[in-house]
Amino acid sequence: MQLAVAGERAIRDKMEAHIQAIQTRGYGTHYGEGSQYTPVAGASQVKSSCISWAMECTGAAFRAAGQGALWDTIASRTRAAHLRGMVLADALVRIAGWKGVYWNPDTANPCDGEPEHPFSYVVARSNSTYYNVRIEDLVIDFRPTTLPMLHAPVTRPREADLRGIQALAHVPFWVGCARGGAHVFCGTRVMVSEFHVANDATDRNAIELVPLQRYDWLSGIICVPPGVWPGVSPRG
Numbered sequence: 001m002q003l004a005v006a007g008e009r010a011i012r013d014k015m016e017a018h019i020q021a022i023q024t025r026g027y028g029t030h031y032g033e034g035s036q037y038t039p040v041a042g043a044s045q046v047k048s049s050c051i052s053w054a055m056e057c058t059g060a061a062f063r064a065a066g067q068g069a070l071w072d073t074i075a076s077r078t079r080a081a082h083l084r085g086m087v088l089a090d091a092l093v094r095i096a097g098w099k100g101v102y103w104n105p106d107t108a109n110p111c112d113g114e115p116e117h118p119f120s121y122v123v124a125r126s127n128s129t130y131y132n133v134r135i136e137d138l139v140i141d142f143r144p145t146t147l148p149m150l151h152a153p154v155t156r157p158r159e160a161d162l163r164g165i166q167a168l169a170h171v172p173f174w175v176g177c178a179r180g181g182a183h184v185f186c187g188t189r190v191m192v193s194e195f196h197v198a199n200d201a202t203d204r205n206a207i208e209l210v211p212l213q214r215y216d217w218l219s220g221i222i223c224v225p226p227g228v229w230p231g232v233s234p235r236g
Contacts, residue, residue: 004225007061007173008188014057015193019204027201037200045201051083051184053195053207054175058092058186061173061225070096085181090133092175092223099229100135103164103176103212104219105143116179117219130221131180137232139164139222143213163232165190165213168222170230178220187212187222 018028030046030053031037039045048056055075062071074091081087092098102124104110110117120130121140128135142165144158168174168190175186185194192210199206 001172001225001227003061003065003067004172004174004228006064007057007186007225010057010060010064011173011186011188011193014060015207015209018207022202022204028204028206029201030195030206031201032195032197032199032206034197035200037202039201048195049083049197050195051078051085051088053193054184054186055083055088057173057193058175067096085177085184086131086133087181088175088184089177089181089221089223093134097226098175098223099137099226100130100133101137101139101164101168101174101222101224101229102130102135102219103139103222105141105213105215106145106218107140109145110218111145112218114218120219131177133221135221137164137167137229139168139212139232167230167232168212171224171228174222174224176220176222178217183217183220 018030022028027040029044030048031039033047033049055078059071059075062068074088074095077091078084078088089100093100104117104121107118107121124130124135124138141161144160146158171189173186173188176192177184185192187193190212192212192215193207194210195207196205
């Protein structure tokens with residue numbers, strides 16, 4: 001729990017520092033490596049990306065919990081693999097004992113129509129893996145796509161399954177990947193904390209908090225520190 005709480009604090013403190021710096025000096029603490037921003041000479045600014053931001057917060061959490069050496073092993077392995085998100089997820093699960101949790105807001109009818117989302121759900125359900133990383137639980141169907149009723153001009157609402165979201169609300173810190181690691185982020189409870197690689201240091205939204213229920217990336221893995229995942233309750 002200490003590590004998870006430290007991760008939550010890292011997200012909060014680092015985001016607040018970025019916004020405060022913009023308000024006081026006109027530019028923040030971080031800028032995207034894909035932006036055209038030129039850092040201010042002599043200023044303390046970090047060139048970042050989605051995975052770099054997630055690793056920065058996660059590293060701060062490990063060190064605050066007295067697990068700096070373990071984090072160095074995980075970070076070294078991830079950097080050696082050219083910062084691949086699924087390498088980070090696999091290391092957190094296999095080396096640090098984190099739990100892999102699959103998430104997908106609509107396992108049958110994703111709003112973008114992409115087949116990856118229902119396919120990854122089938123794999124997660126049948127093989128307990130997401131891109132070969134072990135899965136132990138599911139946060140699914142919490143935002144079902146509204147489908148038109150047959151031969152009717154109105155829509156048929158589908159019941160949302162909020163059990164997974166309710167479980168996630170008890171988790172202070174986690175690390176996530178979508179699209180097989182194409183996008184990496186961290187999070188606190190039901191909020192995704194992500195870094196936008198194209199944004200510069202003057203943009204307060206370079207680091208953004210977004211509710212998972214409204215997140216545009218529609219399936220992936222959430223890695224949860226040991227001892228904090230409450231589990232998804234069975235339907236009563």
